[in-house]
Structure formats: C-alpha cells, structure tokens
Amino acid sequence: MYIDPMFDAPIAEKIALLETSLQKFRAAGKKLNDVRKLLQVTFRQKLVKDVAKYQKSKSGQKKELLFSQEESIPKTNSEGSSTDNPCAFLDHKNPKNKVEQFAVIARFRELKDGVTSSMRDDFEAICTACGINFERDKFSDDMKHGREAGLFSNGNMVAGFPLSPFGQKYVDLLPDRDAIKALKKSKPTMTEKSKK
Numbered sequence: 001m002y003i004d005p006m007f008d009a010p011i012a013e014k015i016a017l018l019e020t021s022l023q024k025f026r027a028a029g030k031k032l033n034d035v036r037k038l039l040q041v042t043f044r045q046k047l048v049k050d051v052a053k054y055q056k057s058k059s060g061q062k063k064e065l066l067f068s069q070e071e072s073i074p075k076t077n078s079e080g081s082s083t084d085n086p087c088a089f090l091d092h093k094n095p096k097n098k099v100e101q102f103a104v105i106a107r108f109r110e111l112k113d114g115v116t117s118s119m120r121d122d123f124e125a126i127c128t129a130c131g132i133n134f135e136r137d138k139f140s141d142d143m144k145h146g147r148e149a150g151l152f153s154n155g156n157m158v159a160g161f162p163l164s165p166f167g168q169k170y171v172d173l174l175p176d177r178d179a180i181k182a183l184k185k186s187k188p189t190m191t192e193k194s195k196k
Helices: 009-059 086-093 098-113 120-129 136-148 165-173 177-186
Strands: none
Touching: 009 120, 086 098, 086 120, 098 120, 098 136, 098 165, 120 136, 165 177
16 A cells, blocks of 8 residues: 655554454464354354253153264154154155144154154254254244144244144145145135135
8 A cells, every 4th residue: 555655654653553454364264264164063063962951951851862873874754754763754744835844743742752742942942953953033933824824733932843733734744745736625715704
C-alpha cells in the first residue's frame, strides 16, 4: 500500500501496524477454522457417547443400550427391519423427507421401548447419532407438517408427539412406496367443513 509522505508519520505507522495485524488475523482465522472442524468431530463423538450413557441410565434395568454404533449385525423383526439400531432402522425404511424421518424415529421408539410419544430431545438425539441434520428451530413446523400429513396425532413439547394409527401403518409399509400410495388412497380425506 502506498502511503503519501504528506501523511503524519504516526498515522502512517498506525496504518502499517493495522495492515500487519489484519494479515496475522487472517492467518489465525484459517487456523481457527481447522480447530473448529476438529472440535465438531470431537463434539459429535462425545455426543454419541453421552447419548448412549444417558439412555443406559434412563433405562435402569435394561442392560443393552438403545443403539450402538458397534453393532455390525442388527437384530431384525419379522419384516426384516432392524429394531435395535435406529440408524439401521432409518436406513432400511429410507424416509424421503424430514417428516418421514421423524415418523420413522417415533415408530422405532414405539417398537424398541414401547413408548407412545416422543419428545423433541428424543428426535434430536437419534438424528444427531445417525448423522441427520436436526434443525431445532424448525422442529415445531416439521411436527405441524407431520400432523397435516396425518402421520402424527396432536402433540406438544410437554407431552410429546405420538404417531397416529395411520402414521404407524405408513412407517410399517416403508420402504414400499407402492403400498404407501395405496394406503394414502384408502385414507379418509377431511371435508372442507372439518378443515376449518
């Protein structure tokens, strides 16, 4: 950078010092970005361990965890889908969107733990452990869309979000999209009067 000799010398020195500081800051920013990526990987690994520890402490009498990444051969139910590992269950069911992912997670929890509804933290823990992006600020909208699609019954952040009987059938039929189409056709549609 050219500095006019007419400038006051202390100002020119300050500008030069500022430029040097900016160069150092940019170099540190690149290093900080690398550290951020390393911390993300470390945080994810710790989160998976913490989720497993939480589930173990919550289940009390149960000896096995809700899921484990080390399971190479998951147990299967009569339909051939895994009921011990949520990631394998999601892979088998092959949901196409966020609402279907949440329905599959809720059905997994029903089959695995016998729960009737799932909380936001339950969805988030399984999504995080399975490498699915969980957008906490959009969760309410996703559940609203799930209710509109008929997959979830009325629920809330306090009581949780139960799958509807239609939602259970829907998830049980996945990944068979032809069977899903037939199920949707057989679903009674709401009249305009009841929508209001």
